[in-house]
Amino acid sequence: MIRKVSIAxxxxxLAGGIVAASASDDPIASRKAMMKNTGASIGVxxxxxxxxxxxxxxxxxxxxxxINNAAIGVVHLFPAGxxxxxxxxAAPKIWEDMAGFVEKAKxxxxxxxxxxxxxxxSLDDLKEQLGKLGGTCKGCHEGYRIxxx
Amino acid sequence: xKRLFRLFLLLAVAGAGVFWWxxxxxxxxxxxxxxxxxxxxxxxxxxMFYAGGCSSCHAAPGSDDKTRLAGGVRLDSPFGAFVxxxxxxxxxxxxxxxxxxxxxxxxxxxxxxxxxxxxxxFPYTSYQRMKLQDLLDLKAYLDTLPAVAGKAPPHEVGFxxxxxxxxxxxxxxxxxxxxxxxxxxxxxxxxxxxxLVNGPGHCGECHTPRDLIGGLRTDKWxxxxxxxEGKGIIPNITPHEQGLASWSNKDIAYAxxxxxxxxxxxLGGSMGKVVGNTSHLGAQDRDAIAAYxxxxxxxxxxxKAKQ
Numbered sequence: 001m002i003r004k005v006s007i008a009x010x011x012x013x014l015a016g017g018i019v020a021a022s023a024s025d026d027p028i029a030s031r032k033a034m035m036k037n038t039g040a041s042i043g044v045x046x047x048x049x050x051x052x053x054x055x056x057x058x059x060x061x062x063x064x065x066x067i068n069n070a071a072i073g074v075v076h077l078f079p080a081g082x083x084x085x086x087x088x089x090a091a092p093k094i095w096e097d098m099a100g101f102v103e104k105a106k107x108x109x110x111x112x113x114x115x116x117x118x119x120x121x122s123l124d125d126l127k128e129q130l131g132k133l134g135g136t137c138k139g140c141h142e143g144y145r146i147x148x149x
Numbered sequence: 150x151k152r153l154f155r156l157f158l159l160l161a162v163a164g165a166g167v168f169w170w171x172x173x174x175x176x177x178x179x180x181x182x183x184x185x186x187x188x189x190x191x192x193x194x195x196x197m198f199y200a201g202g203c204s205s206c207h208a209a210p211g212s213d214d215k216t217r218l219a220g221g222v223r224l225d226s227p228f229g230a231f232v233x234x235x236x237x238x239x240x241x242x243x244x245x246x247x248x249x250x251x252x253x254x255x256x257x258x259x260x261x262x263x264x265x266x267x268x269x270x271f272p273y274t275s276y277q278r279m280k281l282q283d284l285l286d287l288k289a290y291l292d293t294l295p296a297v298a299g300k301a302p303p304h305e306v307g308f309x310x311x312x313x314x315x316x317x318x319x320x321x322x323x324x325x326x327x328x329x330x331x332x333x334x335x336x337x338x339x340x341x342x343x344x345l346v347n348g349p350g351h352c353g354e355c356h357t358p359r360d361l362i363g364g365l366r367t368d369k370w371x372x373x374x375x376x377x378e379g380k381g382i383i384p385n386i387t388p389h390e391q392g393l394a395s396w397s398n399k400d401i402a403y404a405x406x407x408x409x410x411x412x413x414x415x416l417g418g419s420m421g422k423v424v425g426n427t428s429h430l431g432a433q434d435r436d437a438i439a440a441y442x443x444x445x446x447x448x449x450x451x452x453k454a455k456q
Contacts, residue, residue, distance in 0.1 A: 035414075050403055075378035089381075134408045134415060138424065141417025146381035149454075 028086035033079035068112035071133040172317025189289025199429040201349040205422040206233035222303030229306030231270035239296040266316035275351035278329040340443025358451040372451035389447035401439035
């Protein structure tokens with residue numbers, strides 16, 4: 001048991017180390033991974049909303065928490081010097097208007113924090129929360145992302 | 150020498166005459182008798198307002214209120230910057246003084262009440278497909294919105310595109326004057342989708358690539374295009390593997406409702422505003438759009454790999 005726990009802890013530490021290293025070494029790869037992970041979290045709730053998965057309050061709440069984490073950290077994944085490269089779809093507007101960008105990230109942080117504080121008890125609740133959350137995705141992707149493929 | 154000069158003068162005058170004749174704005178003189186005095190169905194007009202995406206360009210930039218149509222959004226195109234005008238019912242700065250006929254002429258002929266050509270940044274090449282009744286319903290709905298004073302800034306378009314008369318030639322090439330024709334072999338649902346996509350929705354205006362003088366490449370209909378407003382691309386929405394082949398009808402309808410793609414990326418760029426409109430349509434209409442897009446001939450991307 002102790003062995004298992006220590007292996008697990010070791011693995012976690014290693015994973016943490018890798019994340020930290022890649023975030024500082026390659027913010028473009030890190031933010032792409034963060035966006036993919038956020039998409040997967042939204043997918044859990046989206047599939048419920050689309051009727052492809054039964055509503056599950058616990059899973060929905062966990063997904064909101066994961067997205068809240070992403071929203072809290074997102075602005076730090078766009079440091080100066082990461083404007084170009086790696087097929088980034090980040091728009092130059094991010095660095096021209098960092099205050100506006102931070103405001104958009106804050107909107108997502110607020111919407112998810114709200115959903116964590118008042119967890120969806122029904123599919124209708126979830127749809128409403130997801131609608132607000134989607135608005136904050138769009139809010140940023142409208143002006144701060146350039147679709148390239 | 151004198152004779153040569155005379156000949157030149159004659160040709161120039163004749164040329165100018167032909168240009169003048171060819172570029173005359175063509176207009177409807179009257180609504181058909183059956184539609185005169187038609188009051189308009191405001192509920193359907195509101196639906197057309199969302200299907201047509203009027204507020205995406207005509208609501209003031211940055212405003213969350215989609216019903217105050219003060220104009221001011223800039224469209225930066227290769228031909229210059231077009232600024233969407235005020236189309237609120239303000240009688241002086243908006244279109245409050247327009248008759249139903251004036252409105253129909255603007256929407257389908259691209260001609261202002263004063264008789265000058267409108268720039269096709271206003272997508273009348275698509276709006277011309279709309280049913281007359283839908284146009285009059287839309288006018289009736291727009292009349293109910295708040296009047297907002299103040300003109301939007303003028304377009305910033307350089308020579309020769311600043312000569313509006315020249316648009317008459319462009320229209321000879323690209324404004325065919327045809328209303329939407331349903332395909333007798335297609336289902337009602339697909340025809341409804343085709344109408345929404347190619348008429349009010351004006352999807353092709355961004356999703357279809359343009360030729361050198363800004364005409365839509367009908368051979369690459371909805372196959373995706375370089376972004377007409379700058380960097381990046383507008384995706385292929387035909388059911389090709391480079392487009393929507395892997396999307397189910399439900400995926401398309403859900404994306405138009407929620408803004409989420411099947412892998413739960415979120416639609417952005419100018420499509421963000423489009424979703425803000427399509428989310429107001431009925432589920433049946435979103436399903437119809439999906440059914441039409443899936444019925445299209447699959448085409449490879451209408452843009453080159455790197456933009």
